[in-house]
Amino acid sequence: MSSLDSRSDSAHGVGETLVTVSDLSVRFARAATADAVRGVSLNVQAGRIAGVAGESGSGKTATALAMMGLLPRGTVVGGSVRYRDRELLGLREKEMRTVRGRRIAMVFQETVTALNPVLRIEEQLAMAVRAHSKGSRGELQKTIRRSLEDVQLADADRVLSSYPHELSGGMCQRVMIAMALACGSEVLIADEPTTALDVSVQHDVLVVLREVVAARHLGVLFISHDLAVINELCDDLYVFYRGEVVEHGPAQQVIERPAHPYTAALLACLPRLHGEHIRMPDLSSADLLSEQGSGCRFAARCEFARAQCQTHPDLLELDAGSGGRLVRCWRAGEVLSRAGEPQQASTQSVGTTPGGEA
Amino acid sequence: MLPSVAPPAASETPLPEAGAVALASRRRNSAPWGARIAMTFLIVIVVACVLAPLLAPDNPLSTSITARLQGPSLRHLLGTDSDGRDVLSRVLYGGRSAFEGVGIALLGTIILGIPWGLLAGLAGGLVDEALMRLADTVLSFPALVLAIAITGVLGPSLVTAMLAISVVFGPIVARLLRTAVLPLRDAEFILVARSLGVGRARIALQHILPNAMAPVLVQLFSLASLALIIEAALAFLGLGVQPPLPSWGADLAQAYSYFTVTPLGTIVPGLIITISALAISVTGDYVRSVLR
Amino acid sequence: MKRMLRRRIVALVPTLLLSSILVFALRSLIPGGPADALVGSNASGQAIAAINRRLGLDHPIVVQYFNWLGGLFQGRFGTSYVTGTSVGSIISERVGASLELVVGALVIALIGGGIVGIAAAVNRHRFTGRAVLSLSALGLSVPDFWVATIAAGLFGLTLGLVPAVGFSPISAGLGPNLHSVILPVLVLSIPTGALVTRLVHSGMVQALDSPYIRTAWAMGIQARRVYLRCALRNAVSGIITFLPLALAGLVGASVVVETVFDIPGLGSEIVVAAQSRDYATLQTIVLLMALLVILLNCAADVAVAAMDPRIRRSL
Numbered sequence: 001m002s003s004l005d006s007r008s009d010s011a012h013g014v015g016e017t018l019v020t021v022s023d024l025s026v027r028f029a030r031a032a033t034a035d036a037v038r039g040v041s042l043n044v045q046a047g048r049i050a051g052v053a054g055e056s057g058s059g060k061t062a063t064a065l066a067m068m069g070l071l072p073r074g075t076v077v078g079g080s081v082r083y084r085d086r087e088l089l090g091l092r093e094k095e096m097r098t099v100r101g102r103r104i105a106m107v108f109q110e111t112v113t114a115l116n117p118v119l120r121i122e123e124q125l126a127m128a129v130r131a132h133s134k135g136s137r138g139e140l141q142k143t144i145r146r147s148l149e150d151v152q153l154a155d156a157d158r159v160l161s162s163y164p165h166e167l168s169g170g171m172c173q174r175v176m177i178a179m180a181l182a183c184g185s186e187v188l189i190a191d192e193p194t195t196a197l198d199v200s201v202q203h204d205v206l207v208v209l210r211e212v213v214a215a216r217h218l219g220v221l222f223i224s225h226d227l228a229v230i231n232e233l234c235d236d237l238y239v240f241y242r243g244e245v246v247e248h249g250p251a252q253q254v255i256e257r258p259a260h261p262y263t264a265a266l267l268a269c270l271p272r273l274h275g276e277h278i279r280m281p282d283l284s285s286a287d288l289l290s291e292q293g294s295g296c297r298f299a300a301r302c303e304f305a306r307a308q309c310q311t312h313p314d315l316l317e318l319d320a321g322s323g324g325r326l327v328r329c330w331r332a333g334e335v336l337s338r339a340g341e342p343q344q345a346s347t348q349s350v351g352t353t354p355g356g357e358a
Numbered sequence: 359m360l361p362s363v364a365p366p367a368a369s370e371t372p373l374p375e376a377g378a379v380a381l382a383s384r385r386r387n388s389a390p391w392g393a394r395i396a397m398t399f400l401i402v403i404v405v406a407c408v409l410a411p412l413l414a415p416d417n418p419l420s421t422s423i424t425a426r427l428q429g430p431s432l433r434h435l436l437g438t439d440s441d442g443r444d445v446l447s448r449v450l451y452g453g454r455s456a457f458e459g460v461g462i463a464l465l466g467t468i469i470l471g472i473p474w475g476l477l478a479g480l481a482g483g484l485v486d487e488a489l490m491r492l493a494d495t496v497l498s499f500p501a502l503v504l505a506i507a508i509t510g511v512l513g514p515s516l517v518t519a520m521l522a523i524s525v526v527f528g529p530i531v532a533r534l535l536r537t538a539v540l541p542l543r544d545a546e547f548i549l550v551a552r553s554l555g556v557g558r559a560r561i562a563l564q565h566i567l568p569n570a571m572a573p574v575l576v577q578l579f580s581l582a583s584l585a586l587i588i589e590a591a592l593a594f595l596g597l598g599v600q601p602p603l604p605s606w607g608a609d610l611a612q613a614y615s616y617f618t619v620t621p622l623g624t625i626v627p628g629l630i631i632t633i634s635a636l637a638i639s640v641t642g643d644y645v646r647s648v649l650r
Numbered sequence: 651m652k653r654m655l656r657r658r659i660v661a662l663v664p665t666l667l668l669s670s671i672l673v674f675a676l677r678s679l680i681p682g683g684p685a686d687a688l689v690g691s692n693a694s695g696q697a698i699a700a701i702n703r704r705l706g707l708d709h710p711i712v713v714q715y716f717n718w719l720g721g722l723f724q725g726r727f728g729t730s731y732v733t734g735t736s737v738g739s740i741i742s743e744r745v746g747a748s749l750e751l752v753v754g755a756l757v758i759a760l761i762g763g764g765i766v767g768i769a770a771a772v773n774r775h776r777f778t779g780r781a782v783l784s785l786s787a788l789g790l791s792v793p794d795f796w797v798a799t800i801a802a803g804l805f806g807l808t809l810g811l812v813p814a815v816g817f818s819p820i821s822a823g824l825g826p827n828l829h830s831v832i833l834p835v836l837v838l839s840i841p842t843g844a845l846v847t848r849l850v851h852s853g854m855v856q857a858l859d860s861p862y863i864r865t866a867w868a869m870g871i872q873a874r875r876v877y878l879r880c881a882l883r884n885a886v887s888g889i890i891t892f893l894p895l896a897l898a899g900l901v902g903a904s905v906v907v908e909t910v911f912d913i914p915g916l917g918s919e920i921v922v923a924a925q926s927r928d929y930a931t932l933q934t935i936v937l938l939m940a941l942l943v944i945l946l947n948c949a950a951d952v953a954v955a956a957m958d959p960r961i962r963r964s965l
């Protein structure tokens with residue numbers, strides 16, 4: 001745990017905003033009615049790790065794919081995604097390819113299968129780097145080896161000459177991160193990168209992420225359904241529910257004292273060693289329909305719901321002293337005060353929540 | 359003469375590429391229009407050919423020196439061939455022997471292939487190994503070549519041609535059945551049956567076989583389609599149905615010599631063979647999608 | 651790797667022997683015996699006995715088999731009962747034409763089918779991709795004797811662009827040879843080409859829908875590279891496994907094409923041999939064809955294993 005402590009205090013991160021997502025909306029071609037993502041805004045800053053938490057179907061992955069321009073054709077995307085001062089939405093595929101890998105890279109949940117089984121690691125890394133720069137062979141080798149060092153894969157020769165199936169899941173994931181670094185990315189979007197790994201291996205990857213962020217001032221968007229991991233790793237946190245951001249703020253604060261009923265419920269659901277195991281109420285089909293309506297999308301499952309919740313809440317700032325926290329709930333204050341109670345307190349000894357992709 | 363290879367199902371969420379369109383249309387409960395056309399056509403043509411004695415305007419064997427190589431007319435809807443015989447009647451009766459032949463071939467394939475595969479799958483070990491070796495060896499002979507060799511040896515006729523086809527197709531069915539039977543051997547419901555004292559033969563026939571038949575059934579359609587074509591090919595080469603008996607393949611060969619005079623005689627039998635074979639194999643694709 | 655090679659070759663032997671037995675066993679199916687075919691069933695018992703002695707048919711069948719097999723190894727392929735010429739010379743005269751047809755068709759099918767298959771896979775969500783796939787299904791179901799006759803009739807007889815029949819060997823000039831061979835080779839390549847298209851398409855689609863291709867896109871690798879270096883490499887092994895099957899189909903189809911275009915090859919020979927009950931020729935050529943397919947099968951298995959590092963490393 002100690003290696004992860006040097007986070008929000010460090011002055012390494014420049015804090016410069018690299019990616020700004022404003023009012024993003026995504027609607028898939030086949031889903032005529034519901035938006036997968038609605039009015040989402042977030043920032044990725046250099047040297048900081050922003051977490052994105054939520055269940056499957058909350059729009060986390062759709063947001064990430066929209067940022068990368070990897071959504072299938074026919075998907076309707078609205079809003080804006082700006083990398084530095086460049087608008088990414090609406091770029092032609094050819095132009096987008098100069099951004100992917102070179103500026104913004106993405107790693108996914110799959111580990112070994114995310115690498116080509118018939119090519120050696122060296123070839124795959126080289127292919128990625130060559131797609132963006134035309135250096136000499138010597139420079140290529142240097143870049144590749146340096147990035148392998150950065151992800152703490154010490155035995156570079158062995159790794160480079162191996163095939164993916166000869167490496168472990170954790171090593172493959174680190175190779176993917178190395179690939180992003182070697183291409184020169186400043187921003188890394190990680191979609192559930194450790195979900196498929198054993199807990200012990202997870203830790204290695206998380207350590208690597210943290211170090212890489214510190215050393216290269218990378219900006220990371222870390223998507224996960226696992227609040228425990230987010231608590232360990234992230235500086236900021238965006239909580240997603242059914243396509244919207246419902247809460248945002250410094251990660252540890254949000255987790256310790258959630259201001260949105262959904263966040264509170266998520267945390268309450270985490271299995272723990274002592275105390276009762278609480279389940280979030282299941283959704284009935286009637287509830288699902290009502291979530292399509294114009295009011296708050298969480299109302300059907302929310303214990304705090306009142307008449308006013310039929311009006312869709314905006315993302316509002318919590319009181320001034322809350323350190324830049326935003327909540328999408330009319331009754332955030334009450335949720336906060338309830339959060340002070342012992343029920344929500346123990347987030348330290350937690351395991352992983354089962355779940356999948358968004 | 360090649361077995362058809364079906365493309366894999368389209369992925370549900372295609373990964374993005376330049377110009378990728380996410381369009382995977384789903385089939386509803388009724389058959390897609392292609393399958394419906396195929397099945398209707400198949401039924402129509404099989405019935406028509408079986409009823410040839412009732413439907414055919416002329417005796418397919420009656421020749422006429424004066425009425426040779428005529429084009430389509432009211433008297434002869436598809437014209438006449440080089441011996442003055444009515445083409446339509448020849449097509450109908452030829453279809454009769456074609457489908458009859460396919461039936462014989464399928465029967466022979468089943469009789470040969472099913473016990474072969476069942477035995478190999480259930481016995482296991484050396485027996486399985488030996489039987490499958492034999493199957494592989496037969497399968498290394500190109501289908502048409504083996505069929506030619508067998509009809510050459512036995513003398514050409516519809517029956518010998520169909521027998522030859524059964525020999526070629528039997529191993530295919532045997533392999534398929536064996537592959538389907540293997541995982542069933544240790545299936546739970548089989549263990550239950552055995553623990554209840556049900557005899558092994560009974561288990562094989564009443565429990566294992568019905569559960570393993572699905573892929574075999576699907577394959578039988580493509581084999582039927584192929585059988586039709588191979589039978590026609592053998593007849594074309596003079597090694598199947600012997601003239602003057604009506605046969606699509608043999609008639610095509612005969613008409614070909616007069617191609618420059620009237621290409622119709624070459625086009626019509628070939629067209630009918632192609633469409634019939636396609637109809638059978640499209641129906642088979644539909645059956646496969648239903649059985650999934 | 652070497653060990654695997656040796657194992658495969660050793661495993662070949664029983665298959666080869668078995669196929670020779672099968673071919674030889676066909677003989678026993680002949681109603682009346684080979685002598686029957688030569689002199690007819692009305693001939694006197696004496697005449698038949700004489701022929702049996704001459705052809706060595708009075709020995710028990712097992713002995714006959716070993717005699718025949720031994721002869722094969724020594725290059726004695728027997729004599730045609732019907733024409734009296736040695737089977738060996740028949741084969742050597744005709745193998746050239748068949749080889750040219752089959753190899754030519756294979757090359758065209760692989761290259762043409764491959765390109766079309768890749769294009770169909772890349773465009774698989776668009777209309778053109780799906781149309782091409784349906785066309786290839788058609789290409790597989792059309793009987794080759796029909797395509798051959800229509801093509802020969804249209805381009806040869808009616809339009810006179812190429813000779814509808816006949817074959818001009820390379821020794822008589824490359825130009826006339828190609829001229830006489832182009833249409834039959836094209837016709838022969840159609841069913842195999844359609845098969846290659848479907849195989850390449852399905853292999854590529856399977857690769858294109860895998861996570862590692864998504865990684866390639868996500869890292870900004872150019873389209874052409876992704877298709878050719880990443881996806882196609884993975885699809886190739888699936889194609890190689892089918893090659894022997896394709897070749898078997900080609901050999902079978904060449905019988906028809908050679909007959910229609912009257913090309914003096916091995917295919918047209920077995921038709922004639924079957925028609926005239928010339929068993930000696932028939933069985934030797936048929937065995938030859940089977941041997942070719944068996945050997946190619948083995949070669950394809952080895953090639954697939956060599957190309958997939960997962961299998962190679964585990965040996």
